[in-house]
Amino acid sequence: MPPAARPARRATLADVAARTGVAISTVSRALTRPERVNAATRERISAAAAELGYSPNTAARALGSGRTRSVAILVSDVTNPFYFDIIRGAQQELGPAGYTPLLLDTEESEELEEAMLRRLRASYDGAIIAASRLTDRRLAELAQAVPLVAINRQTRGVPSVFIDTPAGVGQALEHLVSHGHRRVAYAGGPLTSWPNERRWRAFRTAAERLGVEVSRVGPFEPRQSQGAAAADAVLNTGASATLAFNDLLAIGMLQRFAERGVRVPRDLSMVGCDDIFGADFCHPPLTTITAxxxxxxxxxxxxxxxxxxxxSRMRQGVTLPTHLTIRASTGPAPG
Structure with a gap:
């Protein structure tokens, strides 16, 4: 019986260097930091690597350079369509830069969020935290230990990108008032949600300016399954319109209103927040704050x-505007 064939040896940086006649360090630089190598040399090295079937040993590279070329993307609920665009947008930037996203679902838990970041620290170079549930103090402390950027958060000392949904809340209330609504309820999100409190503050401020009576129900988890409880609570307030913390909650509320024979918008108007995939083809299509x-x-x-x-001169805080997208779930106040 013939001896088993020995597996082909994996191509190394040295093999690529020998093929192209350049130093191993130049090969490494061309494959990891291509902007630091002139175009002709870079193309020659890339062609040789492809011919030899060379693929980088990422674990060894991380040990040697201290870099993993991975970025942790933390979301609080991976099933929430809001995070689909977070993931897609992050990948659009990371891929061309030579980084791989490491997706982490923190399950709406501040403890799990921090534990994941600390436990997996050797697996990523930096982190993008979408909708952090950490307190300002804990997030600022973490930012001292881990390169990170927070989305939907404004915390001193933490680089951030803030989606200005509180401004959208003001637009939503103005829209409802223009339709004659004078009693409006806010169906709130989790108590640990930083944007939730800012939206409620904006809601009250706009109500005072517009002379509207407002109430708050909740807190509710930002899930469609929580919509029934939120809808029942809103109906108990006697409000003729409601704004939900997010679209998932709003869509669940629409379903409950239909079950109870409440006609939207004839009997009650409904506004969501985020304009997620599906907000425009639920029944009725949802008026929402587009982010x-x-x-x-x-x-x-x-x-x-x-x-x-x-x-050294990084942007510490960026604010992105929102706007109200009007669809069929809002209309004139009843009576």
Whole structure:
């Protein structure tokens, strides 16, 4: 019986260097930091690597350079469509820069969020945290230990990209008042959600300016399954219109209103927040605050990469505007 064939030896940096006649360090630089090698040499090295079937040993490279070329993307609920655009936008920036996203679902838990960041620290170079549930103090402390950028958060000492949904809340209330609504309820999100409290503050401020009576129900988890409880609570307030913390909650509320025979918008108007996939084809299509979610992720990644690159004048805070998208779930106040 013939001896088993020995597996082909994996091509190394030295093999690529020998093929191209350049130093091993030049090969390494061309494959990891191509902007630091002239175009002709870079193309020659890339062609040789392809011919030899060379693929980098990422674990060894991380040990040698201290870099993993990975970025952790933390989301509080991976099933929430809001985060689809966060993930997509981040990948659009990370891929061309030679980084791989490491997706982490923190399950709406501040403890799990921090534990994941600390436990997996050797696996990523920096982190993008979308909708952190950490307190300002804990997030600021973490930012001292880990290069990170927060989305939907404004905390001193933490680079951030803030989606200005509180301004959208004011637009939503003005829209409802223009339709004659004078009693409006806010269906709130989690108590640990930083944007939730800012939206409620903006809601009260706009109500005082417009002379509207407002109430708050909740807190509710930002999930469609929580919509029934939120809808029942809103109906108990006697409000003729409601604004939900996010679109998932709003869509669940629409379903509950239909079950109870409440006609939207004839009996009650409904506004959501985020303009997620599906908000425009639920029944009725949802009036909502449209947020530039994918753009926020791209800006967050570019800010993080500048931080990792050692830029001394990084953007500490970027604010992106929102606007109200009016659909069929809002209309004139009843009566």
């Amino acid at each position: 530039p979610v994918a753009q926020a992720a791209r800006v967050a990644v570019s800010t993080l990469l500048a931080q990792l690159g050692g830029e």
